[in-house]
Amino acid sequence: MVSAEPLRTLSAEQVVTELASDDFDPSAVAHGVTTYRLVYRTVDARGKPTTASGLLALPRSNDRRLRTVSFAHGTELYRGDAPSVADDVWASAPALTYASAGFAAAAPDYLGLGVGPGPHPWKHVPSETTASLDMLRAARQFAPQTRRTLAREVMVTGFSQGASAALGLARALQEGADRYFRLEAVAPISGAYDFRGAELPALLHSDDLFPKAKVIYLSYLLVSWNRLYGLYERPSEVFKAPYHRTIEDLFDGEHPAQEVLEGTPDDLGGLLTKRAVKMLEHPTGPLTEAMRVDFGVCTDWTPRVPVRLYLVGDDVEAVVANSAHCQAALAARGVEVPIIDLGTGGHENSNRLGTAEIVRWFSELR
Incomplete structure (x- = not known):
């Protein structure tokens, strides 16, 4: 650990008010919360070697020994929007939901978001995994300073x-990536697990x-994966003018989401070259x-702990076929994983609905 900065101390009543203000379910709140960066x-x-940051939320309870929930956030374009x-x-x-229910909640910002250096490698499970695992280790190192373990x-x-x-972190924990921590349960929400097939x-x-959402997701994907895998030599191969001159800089984590929206075309027809479309349609x-590598979180390990996949049926951003394909891939390895349908409400609302269900499930596993 490099540093720990106290952020906020909230009473249980303040946590309830804050969660309810963004339509998160506050019914599991039992404690106040203190947060740290x-x-x-x-x-x-x-x-x-590099550094990363993350949010640690601890309950204001009398428990000295805390079980931990690791929460991995959704897509963010701007480093200032990380937890x-x-x-x-x-x-x-x-994180507030899990901590106020009595858990230590660790929420990594990922590489290149928060106060970590460099651009964010979006949709790169290996680095998301190491950033999440090292966040757990930092939380364990820091906890005794709060008289907790x-x-x-x-x-x-x-x-x-x-x-x-x-799922990447769960796989690493089960495989013994850390000598101390042990995986107990896994509950991902609305994942785009199978990019090729779904x-x-x-x-x-x-x-x-x-x-516009299509433009943002595919721009982010091409820019990020080009940095990692070398999909093209020049932006003009995949992005139309004038965006080929600016789009890589837009997705550097330094531009607020509104700037990214304003700096990209309104539809894929204005964004992608014929070569890009062909590459994406026939990878x-x-x-x-x-x-x-991305779909490997469903295809190349055999979970030995309870796993539940959560979704909403009307999700058009992480389409429901992703979860069905992940479920089938795990079933092919002999693991029966239920899909928990949270109803409707769209992609973002699945985070609210799923968090409410998962905190109850995790609490039952005590």
Whole structure:
């Protein structure tokens, strides 16, 4: 751990008010909460030393030994919207929910978000995994300064981008990546697990998703995965003018979401070249490898703990086929995983609905 900065101390009543202000369910609140920003050492997407940050939320309870929930957040374009630095309820609400229910809640910002250096490697499960694991280690190191210790048991959850990150962390914990922590349960929400078989076809061809959302997701994907896997040599190969000159800089984590929205076209027709469309419709080479790594959280391990996949039936951003494909991949390895349908309300609302259900489930596992 590099540093720990106290952020806020909230009474139970204040937590209830804050959660309810953004339509998060406050019914599990039993304690007040104190939050901290941790900065810690980890590795970047190339395995080189770097730092990252995250939010740690602890209950104001008499318990000296706390079980931990790791929550991995959804897609953010701007480093200032990550859990440890954002000033809105959305970013911290899941951590507040779990901490106020009696858990230690660790919410990594990921690489390149929060106060960590560099651009964020979006949809890169390996670095999301190491950032999440090292956040747990930093939380364990810091906890004694609050006269607490973290128990070995860890429950893992996450939303959207964080759903895959959660499965990546769960896989690493089960495989013994840390000598101390032990995986107890996994509960991802609304993940885009299968980009090749489910998410990418929807982004390219579905009429249900707002055209601007398609532009943002595919721009982020191409820019991020090009940095990691080398999908193109020049932006002009995949992005039309004039965006080929500016789009990589827009997705550097330094631009607020509104600037990114204003700096991108309104639909894919104004964004992608014919070459880009062909590459996305018929993936080969590095793109195929990137998608294999991404979907590996469902295909290349056999969970030995309870797993539940959460979704809403009307999600047009992380389409429900993703969860069905993940469920089928796990079933092929002999693991029966239920899909918990939270009803309707859209992608973002699944985070609210799922958090409410998951905190109750995790509490039952005590």
